[in-house]
Amino acid sequence: MSAIDAPKGVVEYLPPESATFLAVREALAAPAIAAGYGYAEVPIFEHTELFVRGVGESTDVVSKEMYTFDDRGGRSLSLRPEGTAGVMRAVIQHGLDRGPLPMKLWYAGPFFRAERPQHGRYRQFFQVGIEAIGVDDPALDAEVVAIGDSGFRSLGLTDFTLEITSLGDSTCRPGYREKLIAFLDTLDLDAATHARAQVNPLRVLDDKRTDVRRQLVDAPLMIDHLCSDCVEHFAATRAYLDALRVSYTLNPRMVRGLDYYTKTTFEFVHHGLGAQSGIGGGGRYDGLMAELGGQPLSGIGFGLGIDRAVLACRAEGLPIADERRLDVFFVPLGDAARLQSVATVGELRRAGVRADLAYGSKGLKGAMRAADRSSALYAVVVGDRDLDAGVSQLKDLTTGEQIAVPLNQLVATLKEKFL
RNA sequence: GUGGGCGUAGCUCAGCUGGUAGAGCACCGGGUUGUGGUCCCGGGGGUCGCGGGUUCGAGCCCCGUCGCUCACCCCA
Structure with a gap:
């Protein structure tokens, strides 16, 4: 009679450490609440088709990391690997996109990806996320970024940086993409990397191997191929970030794993966590609503990793939870x-x-x-x-x-x- | 999915060239049947991750497997 362990790769938070988890979740959500975001409670499983269409069939997340199963009626369902697609589905289904815009929502809960577990990378992980839908205003881009930034700052975290870039839009990205693929074709790469270059050339830019990096120093970058609309949007976003006194660094080689991102994208990178250093990330997704059958509205949002924020607090030696529970x-x-x-x-x-x-x-x-x-x-x-x-x-x-x-x-x- | 490291008490770990399992902390009880935290004494706890092999004998050696971990990959 052997005891049963938890499934591989899950995290659990129990007293007394669980108090830290709750405190971090509260702290990350607070700036969104203060900015007028309303709470959305959406299901943790959806029709598989939603993620295939929303996140992208060719992404690693959808092609090999989803927990997918058939329900009793034979419909294919999947545990949500990210939050944006489900929230967009709910917005469209309930007509929230017909009310006052921007529609601003926040949510929190578990997400699931069948990856090889690692420190800070779990098969069930927890995020706080926000989405602001329907207004293509760079000031809104800056607001979203600033909300994430102040969430981490309010925990006392300092050993992290905010990286931003622009991924362009449907006007300028296709042309750049062709140019990048042509460039990558000329390089001396292994078969797997050449294959990746065809499916998602952007991702090759982020390769960590030194022999690959060396060949990439002269690679064309999206940031140098933006159309005038995107250039303008990005410049304005940065001006608003300056006005909000949010400091950031430009990372033109940033990679996002989800297909829907356009224009402004950003990532919070912590320096005390090893390989799983991203504690939060997000960006604009102007084509997503239309792709999911809604009105052609723009949107921007982020997901902040609660688990990784907890680890980051620990790495920086920050005591978060109140140790006194009783009077x-x-x-x-x-x-x-x-x-x-x-x-x-x-x-x-x-x-x-x-x-x-x-x-x-x-x-x-x-x-x-x-x-x-x-x-x-x-x-x-x-x-x-x-x-x-x-x-x-x-x-x-x-x-x-x-x-x-x-x-x-x-x-x-x-x-x-x-x- | 691919490589490296590690699995001994609830936790952190020790365990010699193979000889039959230990410490600290924690927990419980007593010293003190109306007083905790310090101190002293005592106690319960382990199929040495699991399965096989070698051996008179395996925590230790070999193979497999599971888990954790670090990196690749991916990303929160």
Whole structure:
């Protein structure tokens, strides 16, 4: 009879570390909420077709990393590998694109990719994402980037950089793409890389092998082949970023794994995480809505990795979670005292004081140990002697000082200390 | 999917040229049946990841497998 382990490649967050996960998720979402983004709760599985059309059939994500299965009616469903396609589907289905624009949404939850696990790369991972749909304004590009930036900054992270570039649009990208493929054809590359050059030539630009990099120094770059519209949009976006005092570096070789990106694309790269260094990324996707059968509206968004942000905080030695979970811990001695304590703890909790008590029959010593480990600042000891006298013993667990407090003043006394 | 490293108690790890498994921390109990955190004493915990092989004998050697990890790849 062997115990069952979790499936390969998943992360789990349990107390006390799980408090960090929650705090990071809150911090990453807060700037979006402050900017008027509304919350979207969408399914974690969709028709496989949505991702094939939205993300792109030739991408690694769709072609070999999705968890795909048939439901009982024989329809092909897939666990979502990213968030944008599903949110766009919901926007179109419920007509949100017919309301005031831009439509601004945020979401958070698990995503799934069947990859080889690695530090910071999990088969189920968690993101906070936002999408702003329907207005092709560079100021909106800058807003989205700035929201991501301030989310990470609010956690205290400093050892990361923001990289941005423009991937062009349907006017200028096709011509550049041909030029790049022609250039890559002339290089001395292995078969797999030549094949990749045909499917997604942009990706070859990001190759990490030195012999490949050496051949790429003179490669044509998208940033030098933008049409006038894209040049203008990119320049304006950068001006707005400057106005928002968001610092960034240009990375003309940045690669996105999803087909739908156009124009502004960006990535937050942390320097303390090893190979899985991207803690967030996103960009504009002006053709996606139309591709999915909606109105031809532009859009821009990002996904921020909660797991990697947690690792980044750890790498920078940032203590995120509040270590104190409790204000007061009750130690009842005997049944009458227990009844009294249960009632008082309930009253305190309703009032907003974080309270707990020693359950079970640990004995006084065991109950005091429990109080000590609960992280509470105060213990309240109540025994028969106290009940007869109408008092409880309020003990400061830091100093060891203990005073008698009349039972009818106990709740008021604790509320005064903690509220 | 491809390579390298590592799997010993809940955690961090030690374990000699193969000789029958240990420490610290944590947990539980006692010292102190109305007082925790320090201290002292004691206790429970392990199919040495799993399966096979070599051997009188395997935690240690060999093969396979699973998991973790680092890198490729991919990306959050």
